[in-house]
Amino acid sequence: MNAGIVESRMRRSSRQMDEAFALEVLDKAPYVTVSFTRPDGSPYGVPLSLARTDDETFYFHCAMEGEKLDCIAANPVVALSAVTRCTPTVGPKDGSFTLQYKSAMAIGKAEMVTEREEKIKALRAICLRFLPHHMEAFDDAIERSIERTAVVRITLMAPPTGKRKQYDKDGNEMKRQSR
Numbered sequence: 001m002n003a004g005i006v007e008s009r010m011r012r013s014s015r016q017m018d019e020a021f022a023l024e025v026l027d028k029a030p031y032v033t034v035s036f037t038r039p040d041g042s043p044y045g046v047p048l049s050l051a052r053t054d055d056e057t058f059y060f061h062c063a064m065e066g067e068k069l070d071c072i073a074a075n076p077v078v079a080l081s082a083v084t085r086c087t088p089t090v091g092p093k094d095g096s097f098t099l100q101y102k103s104a105m106a107i108g109k110a111e112m113v114t115e116r117e118e119k120i121k122a123l124r125a126i127c128l129r130f131l132p133h134h135m136e137a138f139d140d141a142i143e144r145s146i147e148r149t150a151v152v153r154i155t156l157m158a159p160p161t162g163k164r165k166q167y168d169k170d171g172n173e174m175k176r177q178s179r
Contacts, residue, residue: 017102017161017162017163017164018162019055019159019160019161019162021102021104021162021164022104022105022106022159022160022161022162023052023055023104023160024162025082025083025084025102025103025104025162026050026052026058026080026082026104026106026160027052028084029082029083029084029104030049031047031048031049031082032047032048032049032050032058032080032081032082033045033046033047033048033080033081033082034046034047034048034050034060034068034078034079034080034110034154035078035079035080035081036067036068036071036072036075036078036110037071037074037075037077038067038070038071038074039070039071039073039074039075044067044068044071045081046068048060049126049129049130050080050126050154051122051125051126051128051129051130052125053121053122053125055156056108056155056156057153057154057155057156058080058108058153058154058156059113059122059123059125059126059151059152059153059154060126060151060152060154061122061123061126061149061150061151061152062149062150062152063148063149063150064148064149064150068152069112069150069152072110072111072112072152076109076110076111077107077108077109077110077157078107078108078109078110078154079105079106079107079108080104080105080106080107080108080154080160081103081104081105082103082104082105083101083102083103084101084102084103085100085101085102085164085166086099086100086101086102087099087100087101089167091167092167092171093171093172098165099165100165100166100167101163101164101165101166102162102163102164102166103162103163103164104160104161104162104163105160105161106156106158106159106160106161107156107157107158108154108155108156108157109154109155109157110152110153110154111152111153111155112150112151112152112153113151113152113153116146118151118153119146119149119151120142120146122151122153123138123142123146123149123151124138127141
């Protein structure tokens with residue numbers, strides 16, 4: 001990964017978490033918002049069902065044409081953003097209105113997958129993540145739809161960053177890695 005591409009400028013560094021935490025958030029979020037740049041330079045963000053196959057590779061599937069693919073052709077750099085355990089709350093010590101959360105962000109390069117075996121591997125990972133109890137139907141689904149399904153690989157350009165705000169049982173904000 002090219003660690004120089006992204007420098008975190010987190011204001012509350014006490015909430016910053018490590019790469020493993022960030023990957024866990026990306027894995028557990030039901031959807032990850034992927035932000036693209038349209039050919040005209042305007043932003044386009046959409047929640048997608050991503051599956052990760054290693055510490056730097058994510059996949060999603062889509063139609064063979066459309067705005068996501070137009071964006072990738074114009075500028076393949078994308079941003080990923082996810083939030084889990086998001087709970088509005090009243091701060092236990094000071095009564096402030098606040099939000100408990102776990103979040104993660106990453107920057108990656110999106111590319112169309114053209115090789116059949118990698119497409120199948122990616123679609124299998126997506127199915128295992130979202131429909132693990134229906135894998136007996138996977139092979140038939142692949143045969144019916146592989147030729148009309150686009151698969152996009154996102155390769156992270158730097159380790160993802162994670163952040164959280166949560167309180168322990170005594171009402172103290174948890175800092176850094178004390179999960």
